[in-house]
Amino acid sequence: MSAQRTNGVIVAIDGPSGAGKSSITKLLAKRLGYLHIDTGAMFRAVALMAQRGGIACDDDARLTELCRGIDIEFEREGEAYRVLVNGGDVSREIRTEEVGLLTSCISARKPVRDALLQMQRKMGVKGGVILEGRDIGTVVFPDAEVKFFLTASAEERGRRRYLELVARGEKVTLEETIEKVVCRDRQDESREHAPLKRAEDAVPVDSTAMTIDEVLSFMEKTVKERVAA
Numbered sequence: 001m002s003a004q005r006t007n008g009v010i011v012a013i014d015g016p017s018g019a020g021k022s023s024i025t026k027l028l029a030k031r032l033g034y035l036h037i038d039t040g041a042m043f044r045a046v047a048l049m050a051q052r053g054g055i056a057c058d059d060d061a062r063l064t065e066l067c068r069g070i071d072i073e074f075e076r077e078g079e080a081y082r083v084l085v086n087g088g089d090v091s092r093e094i095r096t097e098e099v100g101l102l103t104s105c106i107s108a109r110k111p112v113r114d115a116l117l118q119m120q121r122k123m124g125v126k127g128g129v130i131l132e133g134r135d136i137g138t139v140v141f142p143d144a145e146v147k148f149f150l151t152a153s154a155e156e157r158g159r160r161r162y163l164e165l166v167a168r169g170e171k172v173t174l175e176e177t178i179e180k181v182v183c184r185d186r187q188d189e190s191r192e193h194a195p196l197k198r199a200e201d202a203v204p205v206d207s208t209a210m211t212i213d214e215v216l217s218f219m220e221k222t223v224k225e226r227v228a229a
């Protein structure tokens with residue numbers, strides 16, 4: 001472990017939409033006493049601010065200016081966390097389907113990735129953190145002590161997201177939800193900058209037939225073994 005890691009190791013959890021990254025990261029961070037850094041929420045926050053400012057998702061000049069002046073924070077609230085942008089709570093607004101779609105475009109822009117890369121490295125460099133996203137183990141922290149690539153079949157991820165949306169009262173079908181998951185996968189995997197892919201040294205976890213507790217126990221055991229080694 002490098003001398004910079006004064007607070008513990010860095011754990012990276014990458015994977016496609018609906019794989020369970022946020023759910024697992026929240027629980028694993030609690031068990032380890034680590035900080036949970038939801039990098040997807042950071043991209044969503046930039047997308048929301050671009051939407052509010054009338055900035056087109058491919059306007060790199062204005063996106064560069066937006067990212068230069070943006071302050072994104074995670075504020076612990078009991079067992080959860082609030083996402084603050086320039087001091088304002090955007091935890092709910094960033095989770096809408098509209099912002100999610102805009103984020104797919106925004107997250108492909110190099111100025112946005114470069115700006116958030118610096119922020120994420122600053123947040124995690126001392127360790128004692130779990131970062132979840134698409135490029136943590138490949139780009140943000142290629143030297144992370146523990147890396148996981150968490151996935152599940154597109155059908156299972158669509159089913160999970162469908163149940164989540166229906167529970168929120170949204171009128172969606174299972175078929176269209178699976179289609180959106182597959183579409184999001186294609187966008188995240190095919191973009192030019194920091195595409196979604198498994199780091200060579202990431203531990204693959206296919207949760208298609210695993211419960212949240214089974215995934216959590218496996219990851220906790222793996223981290224503790226790696227730290228003890």
Ligand SMILES: Nc1ncnc2c1ncn2[C@@H]1O[C@H](COP(=O)(O)OP(=O)(O)OP(=O)(O)O)[C@@H](O)[C@H]1O
Nearest residue numbers: 016017018019020021022023160164207210211212
């Ligand atoms: N192993 C599992 N078995 C059943 N349901 C799961 C499992 N893992 C996660 N879920 C459920 O699937 C839904 C999506 O999980 P979550 O939001 O954590 O995924 P994610 O990878 O963070 O997605 P995104 O990247 O789109 O934010 C949640 O309702 C969660 O409770």
Ligand SMILES: Nc1ccn([C@H]2C[C@H](O)[C@@H](COP(=O)(O)O)O2)c(=O)n1
Nearest residue numbers: 039040041043103104107133134135
């Ligand atoms: N490190 C990251 C994290 C997220 N993204 C993209 C992928 C999604 O299109 C969008 C929202 O992520 P989610 O909240 O669904 O995990 O942001 C990325 O490109 N890199």
